[in-house]
Amino acid sequence: MRKVLLAMFMAMFVSAASFAQFESGKKYVGASVSSMDLSYNGLSKGSFGIEAKGGYIFEDNWMVTAQLGYDKKHDIPSSFNAALGARYYIVQNGLYLGAGMSYVHAGDDYDDFMPGIQVGYAFFLNEKVTIEPEIYYNQSFKNHGDYSTIGLRVGVGVYL
Numbered sequence: 603m604r605k606v607l608l609a610m611f612m613a614m615f616v617s618a619a620s621f622a623q624f625e626s627g628k629k630y631v632g633a634s635v636s637s638m639d640l641s642y643n644g645l646s647k648g649s650f651g652i653e654a655k656g657g658y659i660f661e662d663n664w665m666v667t668a669q670l671g672y673d674k675k676h677d678i679p680s681s682f683n684a685a686l687g688a689r690y691y692i693v694q695n696g697l698y699l700g701a702g703m704s705y706v707h708a709g710d711d712y713d714d715f716m717p718g719i720q721v722g723y724a725f726f727l728n729e730k731v732t733i734e735p736e737i738y739y740n741q742s743f744k745n746h747g748d749y750s751t752i753g754l755r756v757g758v759g760v761y762l
Contacts, residue, residue, distance in 0.1 A: 626660060633652070636738070671683045700721070720755075
């Protein structure tokens, strides 16, 4: 079993390295689903979200991003969000770190600016298309434990 896992990891690393093209001037479009009851904050015990993202690699390994999203919550009002951020791709292997600022609007009485961080991996299916799982954390400054959220997001990206 250990040998199989090692072989899978090596194949994933080699395929990502052979396609990874994070050079200046590339564009990015993507879509993702988040939460899928795999997120948690103090008020909602689960939700389902969809996001659309665009980006531009302005310098090798550095991407600026913009995102729009919608989260359907089970226990609290659903929310819309808009975010600006950046990604840094580590050593052309597909692993990335991200950070950004989101504006979140939920219901009639909740608006918040939330800084967030992400860590993810761009697994290349071919030279342009990726599957991108990531773990994220968004920090709320209003009722910290109620709205701050940690979760899992899985997306598909296209590098043009």
